Amino acid sequence: MKQTPAFSSHQKxxxxxxxxxxxxxxLDFMVMSPLGDMLMKSMSIKPNQFGFIVSAYAFSAGISGLLTAGFADRFDRKKLLLFFYAGFIFGTLCCGLANxxxxxxxxxxxxxxxxxxxxSISLAIITDLFDISLRGRVMGFVQMAFGASQVLGIPIGLYLANAWGWEAPFFLVAGIAVIVMGMIFISLEPVTAHLAVQRDKSAFKHLLHTVMKRDYRIGFTATALMSIGGFMMMPFGSAFAINNLHITQEQLxxxxxxxxxxxxxxxxxIGKLSDKIDKFRLFAAAALYxxxxxxxxxxxxxxxxxxIMSLNVLMMAGxxxxxxxxxxxxxxxxxxxxxxxxxxVNSSLQQIAGGIAAVVAGMIVSQKDKFSPLEHYDTLGWVIIGLTxxxxxxxxxxxxxxxxxxxxxxAVVSVPVATEA
Incomplete structure (x- = not known):
């Protein structure tokens, strides 16, 4: 295994x-799954309607990504991050006020x-500031947010939802986000190195230039296929646990x-491991598992x-x-x-594919009434295997x-070194 360099203080x-x-x-996205059963009962909505609520976020995110792709390399990435974060906070507050x-x-x-x-903005910042030999570790730490949202955010959010209603978790997310936004404004330095190498004169040409590259399209396709499989089980996770596995709201x-x-x-x-061994081999082993x-x-x-908890942990590892x-x-x-x-563009395809997956999952899964077991959830497993x-x-x-x-x-870097020798 190869050794990897340490992070600088600024990188940390x-x-x-x-x-x-x-x-x-x-957390804003993931909390929809544990709140799913509560929302379906509170608003008297069916599984296919809840699937549409989940996919509404995904489709709008996908469209937004495509619309902003041409402009994404024309501004300081810090300013873009702050602008979209402010809009995200507003939208989250609206979710808490919806009835x-x-x-x-x-x-x-x-x-x-x-x-x-x-x-996508975060990934662009990571790619600008970190060599690929460090990115596995960076992604490992950044995606710890996924685990942290489940350890801290989702349990606290569910506790608040059980005590004060399903709206409370959205207000919690918005409050935390306001604090984080202030920290970014004060502490993050501008990220502008990409501005010196822009060639396309218009945003549309830049987007078209990006989409037309064959190598890029292979990456886009892989991302879309990954997302379709990954999003299928998520929307109905809590409803399946409660109605099929007999987990209580207090145990959730x-x-x-x-x-x-x-x-x-x-x-x-996993992040450190992916920087030390072949990334594809690690991916393939995890996918089969x-x-x-x-x-x-x-x-x-x-x-x-x-x-049930053990199987969830094992599934999360995969x-x-x-x-x-x-x-x-x-x-x-x-x-x-x-x-x-x-x-x-990559993020857009991920979101759109996830939205399609949520809609399709909502069409596959059915429920006779609010308290009946979900039917055909096992079919989702076979579909995910077929896509993997x-x-x-x-x-x-x-x-x-x-x-x-x-x-x-x-090879390009080694040319002047060989000449000098």
Missing amino acids: LVVALLALTQFTVI TFYTMVAARIVTGLFGGVMG PLLFMVTGVGALFMMPF MMVIVLIYTHLTPQPLWI IMGRMVPFTALTTGIPDLEDRGAFMS IPCIFLVYRVSELVKAKLAKGA
């Missing part, structure tokens, strides 16, 4: 700020328009907390709580074991002048592209 600050930012954005199916859909659309771009925070603790321990380890766990979980019947090396690989595809646009197999092949192609690009860069 950047990682911490981006992790906090992602914590709030991921019908239609107002919730509208609020999720607003939140998605701004929050859906946050991930504990289930998410234990899963999140597992993710917190796994993220740094995840297929087995997903098949077991989606066919699960009522079990003791400790078995999901994160795929995501960290895959994300690190995709950051190696774009050139410096295209990174913002590439990340925006071609995804492994696409990620292999991404890996080969990145290796070829790195080899080409190394």
Whole structure:
């Protein structure tokens, strides 16, 4: 295994700020799943309608990413981050104030328009400031936000929801986000190196230039396929746990907390591992492992709580074991002048694919009444397995592209060194 260099103090600050930012954005998105059963009962909505609420965020985020892709490399990335973060906070407040199916859909659309771009801006900052040999660790730490949202955010949010109503978690997220936004404004330095290498005169030409590159399109396709599989189970996770596995509303925070603790321990380890061994091999092993766990979980019947928690932790290991090396690989595809646009388009396709997955999952899963078990949830497991197999092949192609690009860069750098010798 190869040794990796340490982070500088400024890099550590950047990682911490981006992790906090992602914590709030991921919490806003992830809290929809544990609140799903509560929202479906409170608003008297059916599974297909709840799937539409989830997909409304994803589709609006995808559209927003495409619309901003042409402009993503034309501004200081810090200013872009602050602008979209402010819009995300406003949308989250609207979610807490919604009281019908239609107002919730509208609020999720607003939140998605701004929050859906946050991930791509963060990835562009990471790609600008960190060498690819460090990005596995960076992604491991930043994606600890996923685990932290489950350890801290979701249990606290569910506790508040049980005590004061489902609206409370959204107000919690907005309050935390305001504090994080102030920290970014004060502490984060401008990120402007990409401005010196811009060639395209118009935003549309820049977007078209990015989309037309064949290597980029391979990365886009892999991301879309990854997202379709990943989003299918998520919207109905709490409803399945409560109605099929007989988890109580009081036990649900504990289930998410234990899963999140597992993710917190796994993220740094997976990140370091992906910087020391071949990223594709790690991805492929995690994908095959995840297929087995997903098949077991989606066919699960009522079990003791400790078995359900253990399976959730094992499933999270597979999901994160795929995501960290895959994300690190995709950051190696774009050139410096295209990174913002590439990340925006990539994020858009991720969100749109996730929205399609949520809609399709809502069409597959059914429920006879508010308290009946979900039907056909096991079908989702088979669909996810069917999508994961071609995804492994696409990620292999991404890996080969990145290796070829790195080899080409190394060859160019070595030319003047050989001449001087």
